[in-house]
Amino acid sequence: MSKNTLAPQPSQLKRDDFVTRFADIYEHSPWIAELAWERGIGGEQDSPQGLAEAMARILEEASTDRQLEVIRAHPDLAGKAAIAGTLTDDSTREQAGVGLDQCTPDEMARFERLNDAYRHRFGFPFVMAVSGSNRYAILNAFEKRLENSLEKERRTAIGQINRIALFRLKARAAS
Numbered sequence: 057m058s059k060n061t062l063a064p065q066p067s068q069l070k071r072d073d074f075v076t077r078f079a080d081i082y083e084h085s086p087w088i089a090e091l092a093w094e095r096g097i098g099g100e101q102d103s104p105q106g107l108a109e110a111m112a113r114i115l116e117e118a119s120t121d122r123q124l125e126v127i128r129a130h131p132d133l134a135g136k137a138a139i140a141g142t143l144t145d146d147s148t149r150e151q152a153g154v155g156l157d158q159c160t161p162d163e164m165a166r167f168e169r170l171n172d173a174y175r176h177r178f179g180f181p182f183v184m185a186v187s188g189s190n191r192y193a194i195l196n197a198f199e200k201r202l203e204n205s206l207e208k209e210r211r212t213a214i215g216q217i218n219r220i221a222l223f224r225l226k227a228r229a230a231s
Contacts, residue, residue, distance in 0.1 A: 060103050061229060066102055067099050074089065075093060077089075081225060082217065083146075084129040092107070095110070097110070115218060127210070127217065130183045131147055133151060133182060133186070150220070158191075170182070180213065182198055183220075185219035
């Protein structure tokens, strides 16, 4: 299979196999994979991009409450779950891949302050698709996004979550 095709091909999977294979693409939110299956999976969803677009539509069309549940399912970046080692395998890989596991004590303190300020302001964790980024760019994005309105930040978080899903699907196609 090429990097442009998922193996096994989603369109060839039975419902339970599809849900098992893709339930964790969205952090602790298997309902997105379940709805994707129910809406129909065809050959155009056999690529990471095609499946990501189908799943993204489900999240984008979900109620605000459902969207907030998905946002709140994400861990803080460089937060307590990372320190305690209780992140999902995907989140651990993603955060370590951009050096969040190598923060200095000052950077960790800055992440902690920003995580707390962000949660206080918006009521959910800061979510960013960190692949290809670094801790300095993440900290800058954190500070900039703290200035957003609640509605803009909810939409931004959903967009970032959909990017994370695409990155995860691309990683599966490459492995």
